[in-house]
Amino acid sequence: MNAIGSPYTVAASRRMTPERYEHVLAVAACAAELAELHGGDRREAETAGLLHDYARELAAEELLQIAESRGLIRYELERRVPVLLHGPVGAILVRSELGVESLSVLRAIETHTVAAPGMDQLAKIIYLADLIAEGRNCPIAKKLRMVAPDDLDQALRLALAFSIRYLLKTGKLIHPQTVAAWNYFLDKR
Ligand SMILES: [Fe+2]
Structure with a gap:
């Protein structure tokens, strides 16, 4: 699969291992398909898919440092689990380094890991595409692949329930924004 004729492919590949680059290409393709099915903007979906993990390879200290300097830290647990910051930091970097200005794309990148109340269609699509794109085999992927083409909200509820259940089961911290997204x-319904 090749991406897509996007102007951001080179920038994305430079920031990522080949495996991660393959993953973002798959997410971009999956997101474009979902956007088309739901009457969204295919181009924006590709861009957000391609760039959603732009900051994923940064070291924890670097994520923390950028997040601190930009005032992105909203919860103490983000200091304890800095990888959760790769969404918000990624959104900042694709704006400053690549000139991406679409608020919808930036917000989708920002929220793709912990979700958020009020996520728009593109944010939901990226959150879901990250779980169901080719190469993803999480236990709920099969179910989500069936539901997402028809009902993004329902697919999102299933994904959030799965994620929260998993975090509880494995004794991990739960980001308050994930809980807020679930309630929202x-x-x-
Ligand atoms: Fe990510």
């Missing part, structure tokens, strides 16, 4: 999308 449950109310939307």
